[in-house]
Amino acid sequence: MNWKKLAHNYQAQMIQDLTTLVAINSANDPKQETTEFPLGPGPAHALQQMLAFGERDGFITKNVDQLGGHIQYGTGDEILGIFGHMDTVPAGEGWNSDPFLLTNVDGQLFGRGALDDKGPSLAAYYALRILKDQNIKPSKTIRLIFGTDEENQWRGINHYLEVEPLPDLGFSPDGEFPVINGEKGIVSYQLQFPIAATTGDQVLMSFQAGLRPNMVPQSATCVVQTLDSSELVNHYNYYLKQHPQIQGNALIQDQAVTLTLVGQGCHAMEPENGYNAATFLADFLADQRFDDQAQAYLQFIQTKLHLDFTGTKLGLAYQDETMGALSQSPDIFQYDQTNSGNIVINVRYPKGHTAGELQEQYQQSLPINGNVTAAEHAQEPHYVSDSDPLVSELLKAYRTQTNDLTSQPMTVGGGTYGRLLNRGVAFGALMPDGPNVMHQANEYITIDNLLQATAIYADALWRLTKNK
């Protein structure tokens, strides 16, 4: 079959359908959640629209309580599941065009969800349509399954899987080519330091940084009560001069000095790409005079966390041959002189250790009375072997359609729908050399990428369901 040529036949209709989907604002808005639409009307309308395409084209469809749904083709005891999502992140600021009006600029289709994940979901849908229109009868039941809360808590897909059977194997068109067959475990720990109100010549009143447990903090602030504010500010200015990659300023009000530091935020799965404002500020403060409890908090950050992205200083570092190394990113800091000192650390870990073992390691590194809790439910590492036919057949489909024989299966630090199944991976639709503009202003997918992904998915569906 010439999948590429077949995919091209659907170009106009695919772009029209993508225009229809992008026009629906399907960012989750907690304020609009109702009993009829538990995740708000936006994601539900996008799901309804996607399923309506399936009905229009003669497929069996099912909507599971406005939270998830599927488009089905073929019969067979085994189910091949393809997992996309109809929700998006909010449009946000900074667009050059209307984020809800799909806009074609020289073959780049701009719009919120064009790449994540409405475009790739449609590419998988049109692959299914090609199979059907070519009258190819798959040996498995193929279900194109759509979630509506992928960007948040996966409530939609989890509900769907409570009602409908778990597919036997599958992939998610919500990642990158050639294939993502490893996803590190993800867990956040909250480290609590014992704090009680103190007095002294110089007191750390508060220390704060970070908004979310999966983002390196861009800025950090502290308030210091001191008898010698000019000395503290002089030291701070000297520290800033020595570290040109960061910026900061000091504000003196009576005996209170507020220090602000601005670094560079980034995603917690690649913390080395940023400058953690909090660990830099603590690195400075740890060399000033404070009481023991503030000193313990600051020195822990300075000596155990600052610029250590692999947990080496805490004895946490390890790597897996195929999945790479553990990474740690301290992302939320809250110190209040009267009652609390907390740090939330986001950890991405390969197979080899459990979240419980890592927690124990953090616990041992803390001062007496310090305490570690898991701030969220851990996602264990997920890995499907290169030798599993799922991975090898997907790779064959990709290579046949692109002639790219060098790109290899990979492991990422993020979590995709691939981890829903023991035999589940992420597969496209971003090309290895394509810029990743997901979640950003001016998100786009190129028409070439859309058509190429459609051809790859059609080839893959055919390979995974042909009669042997």
Ligand SMILES: [Zn+2]
């Ligand atoms: Zn996505």
